[in-house]
Amino acid sequence: MEANLGQFKLILGSSSIARRKILADMGYEFTLSADIDEKSIRKEKPEELVMALAEAKADAIVSKLRITQVQQEAQPTVLIAADTAKAIVQRIPGDDNTEEAESTLLITCDQVVVYEDAVREKPSHVEEAREYIRGYSKGHAATVSSVLVTNLKTGFRKGDVDRVEIYFHEIPEEVIEKLIEEGMVLKVAGALIIEHPLVLPYVKEVVGTTDSVMGLPKTLTEKLLKEALGAK
Secondary structure (H helix, E strand, O other), rough: OOOOHOOOOOOOOOOOOHHHHHEEEEEEEEEEEHHHHHHHHHOOOHHHHHHHHHHHHHHHHHHHOOHHHHHOOOEEEEEEEEOOOOEEEEEEOOOOOHHHHHOOOOOOOOOOEEEEEEEEEEOOOOOHHHHHHHOOOOHHHHHEEEEEEEEEEOOOEEEEEEEEEEEEOOOOHHHHHHHHOOHHHHOHHOOOOOOOOOHHEEEEEEOOHHHHHOOHHHHHHHHHHHHHHHOO
């Protein structure tokens, strides 16, 4: 029986403001930390890097979970771990399908920005963030986001990546300085926040979905959830 994802209330346990905007109707149950050294995981291609990081987060969280205890809950559970290395347990309204009712799903994500073939993660300092944003002015960048779903009951695991191309008008220097002063750009991959009111007027074109740029491609996530719930 195919899961009805419309009945799912997604909850994100993360300090990511962008993901909270995507999943605004969330409520928290508890948090876990993946506790991984992201800088120790290096891959040549951005698609390989974000998937490797999502895999590492999933493995770290699975090792901490008392899966049998979680599965004794009356309703199925979803864990969502974002690139902030946080995870939560979320209860999902069940149906009469016993297999689905016992499913526990772990979702891990990561994201990098690609600019002129170079991979950009979170800026390490203010000047790097300033340099990143200046580069986008009258230029082009891409976000590469991974989503990995693990069914902790069946062992099924599948992930994929979503890439979005973003083109910019010229970004005034005073706008860049305001973004730096505010500080939020220091907390996101590539110092890139296209939904920010200061940035939005200078976004020329987005080839892909904004939710993917914000860190959680909804269509891909729903597809992987369905496949994980249907796996035996």
